[in-house]
Amino acid sequence: MSRTVSETLWQSSRHHTLDKNTHAHRGEKTMTHDEIKQLLAAYCDGDITAVERAWVDEHLSSCPSCRADLADLKISMKLVKSMPEVEPPEWLASRIMANINDEPAKNSSILQHLFFPLHIKLPLEALTILLVCVSTYYLTRDVNHDIQQTPPVKQQTQPLQAPSKLPTDGLTQQSEIMAEAPKAEEPVRSAKTKVVRERAEETKTQDTSSQSSSVTSLPQSPPQIDRATAKSESADSPAPVDTTPAKSLAARPAKAKKSAERYQATAPITTVVKDTVASETLKIKLQAHQQSDIQEAVKRAVGQAGGSITAASENQENRTIKARLPAAKSAELINNLEKSGKVESRPVIPPDKDEIEVEISW
Amino acid sequence: MSAQTNDTIDDARLVSSCRKGDRNAFEQLVNRYQKMMLNIAFRITGNFDDACDITQEAFLNAWRKITDYRGEARFSTWVAAIVVNLSRNRLQQLHTQAGHEAYSLDDTSCEQSGFCRPSAVSNLQSALEKVEQEQLRDAIRNCLKRLPAEFREVMVLRDMHGFSYDEVGDTLGIKEGTVKSRLFRARDGVKDCLRNALAE
Numbered sequence: 001m002s003r004t005v006s007e008t009l010w011q012s013s014r015h016h017t018l019d020k021n022t023h024a025h026r027g028e029k030t031m032t033h034d035e036i037k038q039l040l041a042a043y044c045d046g047d048i049t050a051v052e053r054a055w056v057d058e059h060l061s062s063c064p065s066c067r068a069d070l071a072d073l074k075i076s077m078k079l080v081k082s083m084p085e086v087e088p089p090e091w092l093a094s095r096i097m098a099n100i101n102d103e104p105a106k107n108s109s110i111l112q113h114l115f116f117p118l119h120i121k122l123p124l125e126a127l128t129i130l131l132v133c134v135s136t137y138y139l140t141r142d143v144n145h146d147i148q149q150t151p152p153v154k155q156q157t158q159p160l161q162a163p164s165k166l167p168t169d170g171l172t173q174q175s176e177i178m179a180e181a182p183k184a185e186e187p188v189r190s191a192k193t194k195v196v197r198e199r200a201e202e203t204k205t206q207d208t209s210s211q212s213s214s215v216t217s218l219p220q221s222p223p224q225i226d227r228a229t230a231k232s233e234s235a236d237s238p239a240p241v242d243t244t245p246a247k248s249l250a251a252r253p254a255k256a257k258k259s260a261e262r263y264q265a266t267a268p269i270t271t272v273v274k275d276t277v278a279s280e281t282l283k284i285k286l287q288a289h290q291q292s293d294i295q296e297a298v299k300r301a302v303g304q305a306g307g308s309i310t311a312a313s314e315n316q317e318n319r320t321i322k323a324r325l326p327a328a329k330s331a332e333l334i335n336n337l338e339k340s341g342k343v344e345s346r347p348v349i350p351p352d353k354d355e356i357e358v359e360i361s362w
Numbered sequence: 363m364s365a366q367t368n369d370t371i372d373d374a375r376l377v378s379s380c381r382k383g384d385r386n387a388f389e390q391l392v393n394r395y396q397k398m399m400l401n402i403a404f405r406i407t408g409n410f411d412d413a414c415d416i417t418q419e420a421f422l423n424a425w426r427k428i429t430d431y432r433g434e435a436r437f438s439t440w441v442a443a444i445v446v447n448l449s450r451n452r453l454q455q456l457h458t459q460a461g462h463e464a465y466s467l468d469d470t471s472c473e474q475s476g477f478c479r480p481s482a483v484s485n486l487q488s489a490l491e492k493v494e495q496e497q498l499r500d501a502i503r504n505c506l507k508r509l510p511a512e513f514r515e516v517m518v519l520r521d522m523h524g525f526s527y528d529e530v531g532d533t534l535g536i537k538e539g540t541v542k543s544r545l546f547r548a549r550d551g552v553k554d555c556l557r558n559a560l561a562e
Contacts, residue, residue, distance in 0.1 A: 041546030069553070076553040079502050080521050085401045092400065092414060093392050096421045100385060103425065 031055055033063065040070050044077060281322065282347035284334070286362040289341045295319065298360050301336030305329040310357070320361045327353045373437040380428045388428070392421055395438050398523060399445045405518040406449040408507045416452060420444040435532045439525070443533040446515055453511055498560075505555035513548035520545055 036059045042048045043056050060067050288294040295312075298321050302309060307325025314320070325333060330349045337343055341362065349356065373394075379387035399420055404413035424431075424441050431440050506514055515534055519525040520541070525533065530541045 038546070041549040042542065044549070045545075047542065072557055073549060073553045076502075076556050077521060077549060079498055079556070080506070080517065080552060083405075083499060083502055083522060085397065086404050086410060086413075088396045088400045088417070089414065092417060093389070093396055096392050096396070096418050097385070097389050099418060099422045100388065100425045103422075 031059070033059070033066065036063070036066055037069060040066065040073055043070070044073055280350070281357045281359045282330075282349070283345065284337065284343060284347060284358055284360045285345040286337055286340070286360055287342040287344050288362045291362075294340055294362055295321070297340035298337065298362070301333055301340065302360075304336050305333035307333065307358075318361045320359055322357060322359050324355060324357050327356045330356060330358070333358065374433055377428065377431060377433065377437055380425070388421075388425055391437060395441060396421070398438060399441055402442055402445050402518055402523060403449050405506060405522060406446065406511070406514055407452050408503070412449075412452050416445060416448045420448055423448075436529065439529045439533050442519065442523075442525075443535070446519075446533060449515075450511060501556055501559045502552070505552045505559065508555060509548055509551055513544050513551060516541055516544040517548040517552070521549075 036056055039048055039052055039056055043053065048056070060070065286294070286298070288297075299309060302321070302323040302325060305325050306329045307323045309321060309323050311322040312320070313322075327349055330347075334343055334346060337360065347358065373391065376387040376391050380391070396417060400413050400417045403416040403420075404410055407413055407416065420441055423444050431437070506517070509517065512534075516530055519530045519533060520527070527538045527541050530536075530545075531538050534541070536544075
C-alpha cells in the first residue's frame with residue numbers, strides 16, 4: 001500500500017520523537033517537543049503569537065535538536081529564496097503577442113452584439129413596448145373610425161375627376177386613374193364594394209338599352225364609366241348614331257373595351273364610381289335663328305367642341321340631339337351654339353366631370 | 363505611495379484598456395509579468411520548455427477572459443492562478459504518462475528522494491555551509507521537485523515570489539490557514555530533504 005510523499009513527510013514531522021521527554025511549559029500545561037517543532041516554520045516567518053514565541057524561545061534554550069532544526073530551516077529557506085530566476089527567452093513575449101493577435105477582435109463577440117448591458121437594454125425594451133402599444137392603439141382606432149364612418153362614394157371619387165386634366169383620350173386615362181386611385185381605400189370598403197360589384201355584374205348581363213337605363217337611373221351618376229361599356233358594345237354592333245367625328249369613341253372600340261375590362265377586373269371599387277358617376281344629361285335649350293339648318297349647325301358645333309353625337313330624336317314639339325363631349329369643351333359648345341341661335345338654358349357643368357352628356361333641344 | 367501600489371494602479375489602467383481590445387496595453391502586461399509567470403511554471407513543473415508553453419497559454423487565456431477579471435486581486439495574482447492550474451494539468455499529464463509512479467513508503471527510492479524519515483541529527487549546519495553554491499542549487503531544485511505539488515505551489519508563491527498569504531490563498535483557491543499549514547509543512551520537507559541530501 002503506497003502512501004504519498006506528503007503523507008510521509010508530514011508523518012515524519014509529527015512523529016519525529018528524538019527527545020520525547022523535552023517539554024515546554026506554559027503555566028501548568030506543557031508543549032511537547034513535536035509541537036514546538038511544528039511551530040518552527042511559523043517562527044521563522046514571525047507568524048506566531050507572542051506567547052507562542054516565548055514558548056519556542058524557552059524550548060530552544062534547552063533543546064539542541066530544535067536549535068539545529070531551526071538553523072537548518074532558516075538556511076533552507078534562505079537557499080530557496082536565493083534560487084536564481086530563469087530568464088524568459090526573447091521569443092516568448094513576441095510569441096505570446098502573436099497568439100493574441102491571431103485571436104478575433106474582442107468587440108466582435110456575438111453575445112456582446114446581441115445583448116446590451118442591462119442598464120441599456122431595459123430602457124430600450126420599455127421604449128419599444130411603449131411604441132408598440134401606441135402604434136397598435138392608433139392603428140386600431142383608425143380602422144374602426146374608417147369602418148364606422150364610411151364616406152359617401154361620390155365624395156371619394158371626386159378627386160379623381162379634375163376637368164382641367166382631362167386628356168384627349170379621356171376615357172382611357174380616366175379609367176386608369178380610377179383603377180389605381182381607390183386602392184388605398186379598398187380594405188375598408190370591401191363589403192360595400194362587393195355589393196356594388198354584384199350589382200354591376202347584374203347590369204352587365206342586361207342588354208344595352210336596359211343597361212343604359214339602369215345606369216342612368218342611379219342618382220348623381222355621370223355617364224363616363226358606363227360609356228366605356230356602351231362604346232365597346234357599339235363596336236360589335238352597328239353604330240346607332242353618327243360616328244364621323246375624328247375623336248369618336250367608336251373609332252377606338254378595342255382600346256375602350258380593353259380599358260373597361262381592365263378597369264372592372266383590377267379595381268372593384270371603380271364599379272362604384274361607374275354607378276355613381278353615371279350619366280346625368282345636361283339639357284341645353286336652343287332658340288334657333290333659322291330652323292332650316294339648325295340640326296347641321298348643332299352637329300357642327302358638337303364636332304368643333306370635340307364631342308360626338310350619341311342620339312338624335314324628333315317629335316312634334318321639338319328636336320333633340322344627345323352628344324358626349326369633354327366637360328372642358330362645354331363652354332366652347334355653347335359658344336358655337338350661340339352662333340346658330342340663342343341658348344335659353346345654360347346647364348351648370350359639374351366641376352368633377354371629365355366628360356359630359358348634353359341634350360340639345362330646339 | 364509604494365511601488366507595489368503604483369504597479370497595481372498601473373495594472374488596473376492597462377487592464378481597463380485591454381478590456382476595450384487594446385493589445386498594446388496587454389503587451390505591456392506581458393512584458394511586465396512574463397518572467398514571474400515563467401518562473402512559477404518552471405518551479406512547479408521543473409521543466410523549462412513546459413514552463414514556456416504554460417506561460418504562453420496562460421497569457422492567451424488571460425487575454426480571452428480579461429473581461430472576467432474583476433480587479434479584486436492583483437493582475438499578477440490572477441494570471442498566476444492560471445499558471446498554477448495549467449502547471450497542475452501538465453503535471454497530471456506527466457503523471458498519467460509515467461504510469462502513476464507515486465511515491466510510497468515501500469518505495470526503495472525513498473532513501474534517494476530524501477523525503478523519508480529523517481535520520482539522527484548531525485552537525486548539518488556546518489555541512490551546509492561547506493557545500494558549494496551550485497551543488498546547493500541542484501539539491502534545492504531536486505527537493506522542490508520532490509515536494510508534493512500542493513506544497514510546492516505554496517512554497518513557490520510565498521517563499522520564491524513573495525506573495526502574501528492572502529494572495530497565495532486567492533491564487534490557489536484555499537483559505538489562509540491552509541496556506542500556512544501547507545507552507546510550514548513544505549518548509550519542513552525541504553529542510554529535511556536538504557539535510558538528507560547533503561548528508562550524503
